[in-house]
Amino acid sequence: MVVHNPNNWHWVDKNCVNWARNYFDNRVVGLNSVEDETKEVEVTSISSMEGDCEVSQRKGKVISLFDLKLVVMIKGHVGDEEFEGSITVPEIAFDSEPDDYQFELSIYKETSKLSEARPIIREKLIPQLRDTFSKFGPELLQTHANDIQVPEEQVKSEFTRANAQSTQTTSTPASSKPSVTKTSSSDVKSSSSVPGSSKGPLYNTTTLHLEPTFNVPAIELYQTFLDKQRVQAWSRSQLVCESSKNTFEKGDEFTFFGGNVSSKLIETDIGKRLVFQWRLNDWRSGHWSTLAMDFHESQEYHETKLQVTWSGVPVGEEDKARGNFLDYYVRSIKLTFGFGAVL
Structure with missing residues (x-):
């Protein structure tokens, strides 16, 4: 991202929705919960992701603003009965705390036996989702904070330089993983026309x-x-x-x-x-x-x-x-x- 922003003073926005979708594809898909050999649940895919995700910079300070709704697909089995379903997370927001996340669970073709998967999902799988969502904001900043600012050596303002240093100190966790590089289709993407159309x-x-x-x-x-x-x-x-x-x-x-x-x-x-x-x-x-x-x-x-x-x-x-x-x-x-x- 090319930035022309003297002293990192002006407001700069970067749309990170594509990166967010790739992030969840990498970090959420594959999470699983094995209670024992007779009960298992796994996240198979991201069905949809709606909302906004941006990283912004002004006066040397970088912030993230995101509000996303995520639907993940799950599959598993209870004994010899297999099932599919979904978990909807209505809000993953920049100001959410781990306990704020809500999870709406749906098991398709549910039976009384398959209902036994619900406590397993709540106790084993949902804590993993909470942990992943909690890391999203810091990793978003770690990945995208630098390329929306001009290099530090070009910043003459002590005020914006101090803001930038403060942001880097407080927003980058030591345990953060590297940026997501997996290439996959984004949920927000360019649409195609009618099949067969050249438009x-x-x-x-x-x-x-x-x-x-x-x-x-x-x-x-x-x-x-x-x-x-x-x-x-x-x-x-x-x-x-x-x-x-x-x-x-x-x-x-x-x-x-x-x-x-x-x-x-x-x-x-x-x-x-x-x-x-x-x-x-x-x-x-x-x-x-x-x-x-x-x-x-x-x-x-x-x-x-x-x-x-x-x-x-x-x-x-x-x-x-x-x-x-x-x-x-x-x-x-x-x-x-x-x-x-x-x-």
């Missing part, structure tokens, strides 16, 4: 992760997104689709919500998974997000958890997209068909 990136994008629960078998919920009469009922809008069949099939394109939403069905796995290309009509022409839905039914608890991974959402549109999905998809489906309590 370049249209937005910086992010990925959303949602997990609403419905009191209905997975196949019934699955059909609720494909049966055209049901879609018109819960969307309270007229569908426009070239296909005259009663249900959507792979490759079908359609618009609904008064033409404000366009979608295309691109993947199906009966009762298990649906993937749509999805866009708002006020997004830039050619930009599509990918709305993937995985259906996890717990027959013991008579419910289906819908795991939604929504990639390609333009940065700045996250709250709008999440709110619209919860209101116009989840809440409306529950109200229309009685598939669960409405909060």
Whole structure:
């Protein structure tokens, strides 16, 4: 990063979201908890990371400002029963203390036996996550503090020189690991256009992760997104689709919500998974997000958890997209068909 900032006096910001995603890929993925040979839980991937992460400098003082929401995917087994799930951390912030971190645990297709994994996760895995998150801020500063300032020999101001020395003394832990160098896809990244299009990136994008629960078998919920009469009922809008069949099939394109939403069905796995290309009509022409839905039914608890991974959402549109999905998809489906309590 090239800095032209006499005496390190002016405000300089550096966006570190990409580095943060790589950091968590390196430090969180692979954490595991082995209670004994019969019970094990492991972090398998980062599903989504939302929020801001910056390192800033002014008057020789370097500070970090970050507020992130992280969703990690887990897998494991209790005896011979295997499971998958997620842990959502709503806030990892620059002013968070280790005890401030909250963890929302979800086990897909949960049974009474698989519920035995919950105390293991709380007692063995979550302390490791707390420790990793606590080290994030100091390591962020250690890695990025120097390259947003001009070299010390170019600083003539005693005031800013003293601030810089104070920052280096207080923010760099002796036990910090070297900077993260692993190369992987960032959660905030340049989006692609419609598959096959020659156009370049249209937005910086992010990925959303949602997990609403419905009191209905997975196949019934699955059909609720494909049966055209049901879609018109819960969307309270007229569908426009070239296909005259009663249900959507792979490759079908359609618009609904008064033409404000366009979608295309691109993947199906009966009762298990649906993937749509999805866009708002006020997004830039050619930009599509990918709305993937995985259906996890717990027959013991008579419910289906819908795991939604929504990639390609333009940065700045996250709250709008999440709110619209919860209101116009989840809440409306529950109200229309009685598939669960409405909060």
